[in-house]
Amino acid sequence: MQRRRFLEVAGTVTAGLGLAEELRGFGPTGPADQGRGGSSQTLITSLDGEWATITDPDNVGREQAWFRTPPSGTKSTRVPSIIQETYPAYHGVVWFWRDFQPQAHPYRDGRYLLRFNEVDYLADVWLNRQHLGQHEGADTPFVFDATTAIRPRQPNHLVVRVLNPGDVPIDGYVLAETPHLDKMVKYVNGGVQDYGGILEPVELILTPAIRVTDIHVVPNWKTGAIQIHTTVHNGLNRATRAEVHYLVEGPTVRRALLRDSAEAQLAPGDTVVDHEIRIDGYQLWDIEAPNLYRLLVRVEPSESGPADESTTVFGLRDFRVVNGYFRLNGRRIFLRCTHTGNHTPFGINIPPSGFPDMLRRDLYYAKASGYNTVRFISGIAHPYQLDLCDELGLMIYQEPRGAWLLQDSPHMKERYEISLREMILRDRNHPCISMWGMLNETTDGPVFREAVSALSLVRALDDTRLVLLSSGRFDGHLEIGSASNPGSSEWEPTWGEEGPAAGHTEMKYPSGPGSGDFHFYPHVPQTPEVDHFMRTLGENSKPVFLSEYGIGSMMDVIHEARMYAQAGVREDAEDYALMRSMADHLTEDWTRFGMQAVYPYPETLLRESQALMARHRLLGFNLIRSNPKICGFNLTGMLDHGMTGEGIWRFWRDWKPGAFDALQDGWAPVRWCLFVEPLHTYAGRPITLEAVLANEDALRPGSYAADFRVWGPKGLRSPFLC
Structure with a gap:
């Protein structure tokens, strides 16, 4: 920053x-x-643009001294970008070459620095055949001093070897044993395709x-x-x-x-x-x-x-948990949150050509529709996104790339702490960052225990922020608290049934009963039992942070595939090929099942599904906002990332029908949460109508008149006065 x-x-x-x-x-x-x-x-020269590249599937480039002379067969690749833009479905070693001519240094004893703002995952750098160093890790910048190697006013030869780990070990590196978000080679919907490369600008600094x-x-x-x-x-x-x-x-x-x-x-x-x-x-x-x-x-x-x-x-601000509820600058707030993996078409976490504002648009949408917090799940934001959130007044809950799906290995502790340390060092001045998260959905084991002990590392770097241990608390250890307030060096029993003698709970919803940081994913349609569970969550305990819950829709794969075509994405790109395949299979099933007897077109079904999602979201808001023991809610998810339909807006960043209105209604500081029981009955039988007023300190304490009216096909029924 x-x-x-x-x-x-x-x-x-x-x-x-x-x-x-x-x-x-x-x-x-x-x-x-x-x-x-x-x-x-x-004094700052950009080295972005076209670089020569070539894959090294047999990992022979160092032995054959490619840092001296590139082999034949190189391709032009733009930097920054992912290597899969040039080499779809390739994972492994790729070499980069770029020539440049620097100016003479204007300062006596001055230094020439090469700054790489992000390389994923392992980078070796040579300048004029001299090895400047190696950097392991993604998301964060690193700098090499190139003063002794550089040749002012002459052509200079810069070479970068990038290792993007996959499932086959290369130099001992395997994707699952590195901090990798939810990347995968053998793709399953819900994650992202494995990617790597020089992902942020490269600069020569005098x-x-x-x-x-x-x-x-x-x-x-x-x-x-x-x-x-x-x-x-x-x-x-x-x-x-x-x-x-x-x-x-x-x-x-x-x-x-x-x-x-x-x-x-x-x-x-x-x-x-x-x-x-x-x-x-x-x-x-x-x-x-x-x-x-x-x-x-x-x-x-x-x-x-x-x-x-x-x-x-x-900026000057304070964010903490007091008596189980979030407080910003001393006043209680309800956390209105959603999460993103910063997933974009084609570039995976870099917007495709022609759509440069795609990731900014996510944040503008979030602020405009009523969110006050965005969670970057298991991977950190781009710096320009944090700059924007500082200005918008949008709080950020950020986790390192090692927070999810990291497998144990002899290097696990070192790699986890690198991802945690570099995240904090890069971003700790941003006032928008209100929470550091350590893990997501991680069961008990070496990685969980490492995160518990790493609180001391966090506090050595930043003791001003709230820290959350593990979203969803899949570890089940209720004797370990879920949060550490600013200035604290302990995991505090903040939510749910957490406490020193609480013991262990087994996963069920998927979070275990009594967990204070709770994930809940019921089947649709929700049953009365599920609705009752949500309305009474935390009833006999401390408050609960519902850190994941959501009801998605079908993904409009036909629309999304057409957007890839309009954007001119190459047809052999992994995600585009998958999207076309899903669209083709949907169309085939449409015909096979005779769905044209119900909907005129497949697109009609998809649109109706997404409109129905907005109604389901309102049901969720009613259940959550009517429960005074839920202190905050992270809505799953921001968008249709992971090639799924879980989002409020679609993958190419257009809104699903009715979703914006549902969010503005659901997040309103004062709103009625309305319930009818049973929802389906016969004429003449009694029904129960219930209204709960959710008030985020917008109305002062006092007595207010309330007027209820029921209307239907035959018009207005008798009003009810309370």
Whole structure:
């Protein structure tokens, strides 16, 4: 989330040591000039575009020194993208080559850095035949210092070997034993096709010898105190002193709000400079008023040399569980959540050409339809998505890629902790991130026990956020709490029947009875017994977080397949081929079963199914919102990801009929939850009508008149006054 620029002249910020003051008449500068993603174009060079690539199915490229000279038969591949765009259904090793000519470095003792913002899964990098290093893991950026290998003003030869694990071991790597979300080679609906590659931009960065590499902001929402931990890298072979300047821009006016300075002694290598400022009259970040502050940190070496500065965005807010209920900035809220795997057509988690805003649209849809939280399930958001959520006031519940389906292995602990650590280090300044999740639907075993113990790692990196142990609590250990509040180093017995002497429960719904973090997937149509269970969930225990429940529809595979064709996706792409196959099979079954006697076209059936889903969603909202012991609800799912019909909107991001209206109704802060029992009966027999008012502190306590009317084919029946 940091924005960088490198300046040779000082003077943007000057202030006395340790003195913070308000700035009056100080024009836009620092973060305001940078916007939300700008960097000096002369000092950051994009290496995106067309790269030469070739597969290495026999894993012979290193032995044959492909990092020196590529073999014949390479293909052009755009970067960033998944390798399966060029090589459908291929999993294994792929080599990438790109030539570029860098400028001479403008700074004395400056460094040339190569930054890869994401490579999935294992990357080896060579520049001009020199091995710069290896990085294991996905989702997060890494940097190699290329200063000794680079040739300014000459052609340079960059080579990247990418290992995308599959089911067959390569160099000891197997997909199931790496953090992999729900990727699979032998595809089953509900997951995503295995993919890998260079998935985010590649950049050449020219930096001063002394540079800012990280800013960690820790705000205190009660006092306005801001702790700033700045990591400064000294690339010289000697210690030096520097002035570190801090400038804060306020949330309402694009002008400087506060400035401060400190001195620092910088040893060779990394030094963390700790500093604290205080903002008077601060405004909290909230879902209704997402107040954002921008911080610029500028390092000026005492000896001659360029200054370096970097910016980050932060907010002041608090999110925790108190007496079983969620509280944002001290006030109780009902968590209105849905989850996404960031699944897109063709590019899997990169929008296809012609649809660049696809993943942004998910977030705009969520905010507009009443959600206050989005869960990124077993995989983290793109940085631009978090920037958008910071601005929209949309809370994020985020899990590392190792949170789901990770198999035990000798490297399990190391790989799980890499995925957890890098997620937190990348994203901990975002105020929109309200919760870290450790696991999803994980049974008892080594991975679960690793996650339990890894709370200490989380707290060493970030002690300001709520942490949830395992969505659905498939482990069944009620003696271990489901949540750890900000500042806590313990798993707290927060929900359900959790407690030190609670013991173990067996999976059933699929979550076990008594679980406080609950998943529930009943059959459709729901029976009266299921409805009663949902209305009384948590009745004799602490509140319950219903972290997954939903009723989907048929996936409109005919429409989705046509969208692939309209987008010009290659016909041998795995997901397009599967979608066409599903559409063809549906059409064949339509004819075989004589369905034309019921619906005029297959598309009519699919549309009716999706419209019926909206009615089922309203039933679910009635059951959940009428139960005061349910503290929050994660609706399954955001969209038709995983090649299923579980979503509110479809795979190509158009709404299902009636779904938007159902969400606006279901999430309304004040709404009637209406019930009729029995739903089907004979004329003249009695029925029971019930109305429960769900009120999220929108109505003040008091007495209100209520008027009920029943109407049907013969018009209005007698009104009922309460």
